[in-house]
Amino acid sequence: MATLVTLPSLPPAWSPPSEPASSISPLVQRRLIPAGAAYLAHIKRTLNNHTFDEYDQQLEEERKRLELLNADGLNGEDDLGVGDEEESPELLLLDAKEWKKQDHYQVLGLSHLRYKATPEQIKIAHRKKVLKHHPDKKAGASHTTNDDAFFKCIQKANEVLTNSERRRQFDSVDPICLSLEEDDPSASDFKGREKDTAFFFKTFAPIFEREARFSKKIPVPMLGENDDSKENVHAFYDFWYNFDSWRSFEYLDKEVNEGSDNRDDKRYTEKKNKSERARRKKDDITRLRNLVDLTLGLDPRIKRIKQEEKEAREAKKKTKGGMSAAEQKAKAEEDKRKAEEEAQRKEEEEKVARAEAKKAKTAAANAAKKARRQQRAADTDEAAPS
Numbered sequence: 001m002a003t004l005v006t007l008p009s010l011p012p013a014w015s016p017p018s019e020p021a022s023s024i025s026p027l028v029q030r031r032l033i034p035a036g037a038a039y040l041a042h043i044k045r046t047l048n049n050h051t052f053d054e055y056d057q058q059l060e061e062e063r064k065r066l067e068l069l070n071a072d073g074l075n076g077e078d079d080l081g082v083g084d085e086e087e088s089p090e091l092l093l094l095d096a097k098e099w100k101k102q103d104h105y106q107v108l109g110l111s112h113l114r115y116k117a118t119p120e121q122i123k124i125a126h127r128k129k130v131l132k133h134h135p136d137k138k139a140g141a142s143h144t145t146n147d148d149a150f151f152k153c154i155q156k157a158n159e160v161l162t163n164s165e166r167r168r169q170f171d172s173v174d175p176i177c178l179s180l181e182e183d184d185p186s187a188s189d190f191k192g193r194e195k196d197t198a199f200f201f202k203t204f205a206p207i208f209e210r211e212a213r214f215s216k217k218i219p220v221p222m223l224g225e226n227d228d229s230k231e232n233v234h235a236f237y238d239f240w241y242n243f244d245s246w247r248s249f250e251y252l253d254k255e256v257n258e259g260s261d262n263r264d265d266k267r268y269t270e271k272k273n274k275s276e277r278a279r280r281k282k283d284d285i286t287r288l289r290n291l292v293d294l295t296l297g298l299d300p301r302i303k304r305i306k307q308e309e310k311e312a313r314e315a316k317k318k319t320k321g322g323m324s325a326a327e328q329k330a331k332a333e334e335d336k337r338k339a340e341e342e343a344q345r346k347e348e349e350e351k352v353a354r355a356e357a358k359k360a361k362t363a364a365a366n367a368a369k370k371a372r373r374q375q376r377a378a379d380t381d382e383a384a385p386s
Contacts, residue, residue, distance in 0.1 A: 082117070083125030085109035087150075096152035100251070103175055104157035107150075115171045115213060119162065126158040169251040172214075180210065184291060190298055197226050197300045204295050208240070211288065214247045226301060230308075233301050240292045249280040 045055045085106075094102050103111070108125040110117045117125075131137070133151050160166045171177075185203050193199050205223045212220040221236045228236075253273040256266050296302060 082113065082121045083109040083128035085111060092150050094150060094153045096149045096156065099153060099156040102153055102157070104160050104170060105174075107153050107157040108161070111176075114174065114176065117161075122158070122161050126154065126162075129154045166251075168246070169248060172247045172249060173251050177210065181287065184287075185294070187294060187297075194298065195300070200298055200300060201226065207291065208295075211243075211291075214245045216244045216246050223295075224301075228301060230305050233299070233305065237292065237296060241289070243288060243292075245284070245288075247281070247284060249277045252276070252280070 041055065044050070045052070048055075050058065087109075091106060094107070105111050105114045105117065108122065108129055110121065110125050113121065130151075133154060135148050135151055160170055184207060189203075190196075190200075201223065208223050212222070217239075221232075221239050224232060224236060250273075253276075254269055256269050
């Protein structure tokens with residue numbers, strides 16, 4: 001039912017507005033282009049054949065998803081599951097001045113990835129650590145006096161790992177990698193287990209996978225399996241005996257004393273660093289060569305290949321090309337018969353040749369005698385008186 005509303009009366013001083021001084025502009029025909037949020041929503045509903053309720057439900061689900069992503073401070077980015085490793089008390093007490101001794105991957109919570117970490121994962125891990133350990137955020141909320149120092153360690157780790165050249169230098173002397181190299185097997189570890197094929201592959205396969213990342217040449221052949229062909233096994237050892245490594249040791253260079261302007265000190269330090277890099281490179285090449293030698297000596301596939309080659313030689317020797325004993329005897333008799341026929345033919349040819357030579361020699365002697373007789377007769381005729 002409608003309600004009657006009484007409007008107030010006009011005030012006594014009210015007067016109608018005067019006409020505008022300028023004339024109204026003429027009508028102009030304009031082209032309207034569909035655009036804006038409402039139009040885009042209409043297009044999405046039409047393309048997906050959604051009702052208004054279904055479209056609203058989809059928007060709500062997308063909003064909740066973004067809220068979950070924004071909860072960790074990454075502005076909707078996928079965190080890629082990195083940067084959440086717990087920091088040990090020892091890690092939080094790192095000295096920022098000793099940054100060369102720190103494990104940059106561990107500082108950023110990337111210990112489980114290390115050299116496999118992508119630039120995007122390093123970026124996100126760094127952002128998480130900064131949000132957690134920034135001095136301004138932790139001011140007054142922590143009793144740890146080393147917060148600023150650890151934050152500097154985070155910044156230094158990010159600086160090293162986001163620079164491709166410096167990251168490669170650090171990866172060359174990765175502390176985890178160096179500790180694993182110290183645990184490389186020796187011949188004594190296989191004493192009594194020379195025939196344990198599973199132990200051989202379990203021991204050496206991870207080592208060559210670890211070393212493969214230092215190769216300049218790609219792809220890198222892996223150790224493979226026990227039933228690999230002779231060609232694959234030989235290709236593996238050919239590659240590793242000629243392994244070309246990009247590994248370098250500049251990261252361990254001794255720094256020039258801070259504040260020192262002495263050129264001789266700098267030159268001496270640079271010379272010493274260069275010598276140490278060369279020594280470490282040589283030691284690394286020797287270490288890898290010894291590892292390949294040990295692998296070759298213990299490889300059950302090499303023993304299998306040698307045994308197969310030996311059996312093949314013996315079988316070939318026994319059968320002389322795969323013929324049976326009867327075939328060998330027949331072939332031997334045939335060869336003997338052919339040899340006798342050949343010898344007889346040569347003997348006959350030689351006999352005929354000797355006869356021909358004798359006949360020719362006799363003819364030549366007779367001709368010579370005849371010529372001498374004719375000469376004497378001619379001489380006698382000339383000497384007779386006329």
